[in-house]
Amino acid sequence: MRILLLALLLVFTNSVLGQSQTPTRPATTSPAQAKPVNPRQSANESQYVGQATPVVVEVLPAKNADALAKQQDALERKNAKSERSMVWATWALVGITGILAWYTASLWRATVKLGKHAEATSLKQGMEMQASIAEANRAARAIEELAKSAAINSVAATESVTTLKDRTVRQMRAYMCAEFYGALPQDSVESTKFEGRVWLVNTGNTPAHKVSSSVKAAILPNPLPDDFDFPLSARKEGGLVLGPGQKFFTTAVVDDYCPDVEVEGTKRAANKALFIWGIADYEDIFSEKRSTSFCLMVAWTPEATCFYTTRHNVAS
Secondary structure: OHHHHHHHHHHHHHHHHHHHOOOOOOOOOOHHHOOOOOHHHHHHHHHHHOOOOOOOOOOOOOOOHHHHHHHHHHHHHHHHHHHHHHHHHHHHHHHHHHHHHHHHHHHHHHHHHHHHHHHHHHHHHHHHHHHHHHHHHHHHHHHHHHHHHHHHHHHHHHHHHHHHHHHHHHHHOOOEEEEEEEEEOOEOOOOEOOEEEEEEEEOOOOOEEEEEEEEEEEEEEOOOOOOOOOOOOOOOEEEEEEOOOOEEEEEEEOOOOOOHHHHHHHHOOOOEEEEEEEEEEEEOOOOOEEEEEEEEEEEEOOOEEEEEOOOOOEEO
């Protein structure tokens, strides 16, 4: 805007100065405008020269005196008009300069106001940014605490689920147990050996799958030696499914005959006794492989009675 106003001012000033600098013709003095000669001065001069006869000079007007006078008046009017134009141009320049000064002052005030407004806005935005950062930090801490609580709750829930699952499994799974069914003593007349009979019973609440067992009987010292490892045959019989409360019968006969003089002592479990041991393998409804190991001793008092040993009686 200021550049446009300055351009207009320069154009206007050049036009005015071009008009004011129009060349004027020099004034020509006509004979009519010539200075008259004083007769006394002429007489004195004549007397001083040599007392000559006085000379009278008659000034005659020039033929084009009127035209020259009119031309002089026109030039004077033109110069007066140029001077008035210069005055108006000067006042116009003063006015334009005033307008420019006012515009510059207005622009300065607007700039100062804008700077103050920008400073206030920047300060306000800075305060708002600090408040926003503080709020974000509080939200982050709250989220962190929430995440920690969620992690704790998750662990607690996982432990609760694990505990509940374990308890459910314990309550619902199948349990295989060995139950004494009876025993037969050795009889040389009947050619029978010592024999033990056992029920394998599912005492759990769900079926036992793939049930198999291996059982062995022998006449062993009573009590059992500490290094006895309860050997079993590699072959396992069975592979059936036993529902809750169901059972199946298994028996084991000793390998050799006992001397007749030791039969009664063996029946009373004096120094030796009939021992029956074995293992039952199965799967519960949760597809977990389970096993039950058992060992019992038989004594006739007078009927066959079993006593579970402190060893080899475990279940998984």
